[in-house]
Amino acid sequence: MYAELDETELFLMTETYMTIREMCDAFDVTPRTLRFYEAKELLFPERRGTKRLFTRRDRARLKLILRGKRFGFSLEDIRQLLDLYDPNKDNKEQMMRAYELGLQRLADLEARRTELEDIIADLKANLEWGAQFLSAPKAAAAG
Amino acid sequence: MYAELDETELFLMTETYMTIREMCDAFDVTPRTLRFYEAKELLFPERRGTKRLFTRRDRARLKLILRGKRFGFSLEDIRQLLDLYDPNKDNKEQMMRAYELGLQRLADLEARRTELEDIIADLKANLEWGAQFLSAPKAAAAG
DNA sequence: ACGCCGCGTTACGTTAACGTAAGCGTAAAT
DNA sequence: ATTTACGCTTACGTTAACGTAACGCGGCGT
Numbered sequence: 001m002y003a004e005l006d007e008t009e010l011f012l013m014t015e016t017y018m019t020i021r022e023m024c025d026a027f028d029v030t031p032r033t034l035r036f037y038e039a040k041e042l043l044f045p046e047r048r049g050t051k052r053l054f055t056r057r058d059r060a061r062l063k064l065i066l067r068g069k070r071f072g073f074s075l076e077d078i079r080q081l082l083d084l085y086d087p088n089k090d091n092k093e094q095m096m097r098a099y100e101l102g103l104q105r106l107a108d109l110e111a112r113r114t115e116l117e118d119i120i121a122d123l124k125a126n127l128e129w130g131a132q133f134l135s136a137p138k139a140a141a142a143g
Numbered sequence: 144m145y146a147e148l149d150e151t152e153l154f155l156m157t158e159t160y161m162t163i164r165e166m167c168d169a170f171d172v173t174p175r176t177l178r179f180y181e182a183k184e185l186l187f188p189e190r191r192g193t194k195r196l197f198t199r200r201d202r203a204r205l206k207l208i209l210r211g212k213r214f215g216f217s218l219e220d221i222r223q224l225l226d227l228y229d230p231n232k233d234n235k236e237q238m239m240r241a242y243e244l245g246l247q248r249l250a251d252l253e254a255r256r257t258e259l260e261d262i263i264a265d266l267k268a269n270l271e272w273g274a275q276f277l278s279a280p281k282a283a284a285a286g
Numbered sequence: 287a288c289g290c291c292g293c294g295t296t297a298c299g300t301t302a303a304c305g306t307a308a309g310c311g312t313a314a315a316t
Numbered sequence: 317a318t319t320t321a322c323g324c325t326t327a328c329g330t331t332a333a334c335g336t337a338a339c340g341c342g343g344c345g346t
Contacts (some may be wrong), residue, residue: 020293031293036334050294050341067262070255072215075333085269092277099277102270109263112213116259119210120252126228127245134235134242163323174323179304193311193324218303 017046017053027062037065042079061086071112081105160189160196170205180208185222204229214255224248 015022020031037043038052042065045052054062061082068078084102088094158165163174180186181195185208188195197205204225211221227245231237 030335032334032336035294040333052293067258070215071259071262072213084266084273087273095273095277099270099273102266102273106263106266106270109259109266113256113259113263115210116214116252116256119214120249120256123227123245123249123252127242127249130227130230130238130242130245133232134238173305175304175306178324183303195323 016056018059020045020052020054023054023059023062026059027066029062029066034062037062037075040075040079042075042082057086159199161202163188163195163197166197166202166205169202170209172205172209177205180205180218183218183222185218185225200229 018026020034023029023034024031034043034045034052034054038045043054043058043061045054045058047053064082064085065075065078068081069075073081080101083094084098084105087098161169163177166172166177167174177186177188177195177197181188186197186201186204188197188201190196207225207228208218208221211224212218216224223244226237227241227248230241
């Protein structure tokens, strides 16, 4: 089993604690970024003395954070979304709100997907037109 | 014809020139934003005296700008992309580069689409799990 | 013992993408 | 003839998301 995972992923799953440097290497971020995310309450590494120890939970959250960023979400947006994936099982009230927010987000994402489809279709058409134009012998430039 | 277009879209297509205020109302942006985009050479409104007159071309570009922003592209990224949709037909060299860049972008977008599919699937699964949890009579909380 | 990492904190610097305020010109309304 | 409204320019302010610099502490290789 785990045949489909590469070394890094396996490492990320099994290693319970990771230092800040290991995190940086694994996720290609700077120490500053990780400390910043902690300050903004997106990550909650434990402390051994003064040093940070990042848990499996932190890794999962960071993965989602970086994902969200690629799609243009702000860190504050992401912070809200994270509670969805890491629900507070003790507070039914808060879970309900997280759930509602999740439904909203899902709708957003699906709208976004269709828009993305449109963009891709547009760009494809445009490129095909450009290709034809570029391959034309010369007279194609005339209107 | 044009039966599928609403009033606003029809207006945007037929009206050759638009004032800054009309643009703001039509696209829900501030004047500052439009002037800023002009300063950054994303838009090129003409001038009647001192006032700006936005053309059909400007509208098309603005639409793409706002689209790009929703997907987390920087204005600088977008500026490059715009040349794709508004090609310089006189410069074959530049068109070639735009075309190559377009292919690259297309690959990016398609990668992005699959990632978006994943995110949606994840979120859906998560929400279904949450729904079941929330609807459970009470004992579901036990391990 | 000494020097050097690697991590930590504090704090100031930076860039993008506008917001906001001041001051001027002009056109329409009263 | 004002007032009101909109538009222009110039310029300083703001927020997010880090970068970077200064300085201290604890381990450890020689």
